[in-house]
Structure formats: structure tokens, C-alpha cells
Amino acid sequence: MLGYKFVKSSYSGGNSGQECVEVARNIPRTVAVRDSKRPGGPHVTVTPAAWDAFTADLRRQP
Template identity: 80%
Template sequence: MPAYKFVRSSYSGGNAGQECVEVARNIPRAVAVRDSKRLDGPVLTVTPAAWGAFAADLRRRRP
């Protein structure tokens, strides 16, 4: 597995028990996403373009 450098979502609030995701963008041509409570669990990888479209859609839906 590549050496992903995950960072926690800014929406997590910093509390260890909350549901949140971690994202790694340090590998060229890939964005990796994982559950912050399952560090040894599965990692989803998508293209930067797919991640950008996903993030843009979330921003549009924000109240």
C-alpha cells in the first residue's frame, strides 16, 4: 500500500469518538479516504477529479 498521509476532516470537531473520515492527497493521481475509527480498515481511492466533483457537490448542498 502506498504511504498515504491521512488528515481528519475539518468537520469532525476533533473528538476521537465521532463519526468522520480521513483523506490523503499526497499520492499523485489518487485521493484516499478511510473511516477514522477503523484505521486498519478498507481504503477507498478515487481520482482527484472525482474527489473534486464529490466535494463540490457537498459544498452546494450545505445549508
């Protein structure tokens, strides 16, 4: 998986049964996102600019 180093998002819930997202930003020009409950499953990759725009929009939500 290209050596992605996933870390749990600070926005994920603390309980293991909740929705958990892991993000890897260690590969240049790539942000990878996956479901922490399926570490061997699929992941989505986006550009850092797209990820930053996405997370900025989330912060603007009420």
C-alpha cells in the same frame, strides 16, 4: 498502504465518537478516504477530479 498520509477531514466532528473521515492526497493522481476509527481497515481511492466534484456537491447542499 502505498505510503498514504491520512489527515482528518475538516468536515469531521470534533468528538472521538462522531463520524470521522480521513483523507490522503499525497499520492499523485489518487485521493484515499478511510474511517478514522478503523485506520487499519479498508479505504476507498478516487481520482482528484472525482473527489473535487464530490466535495463541491457537498458544499452546495443546504
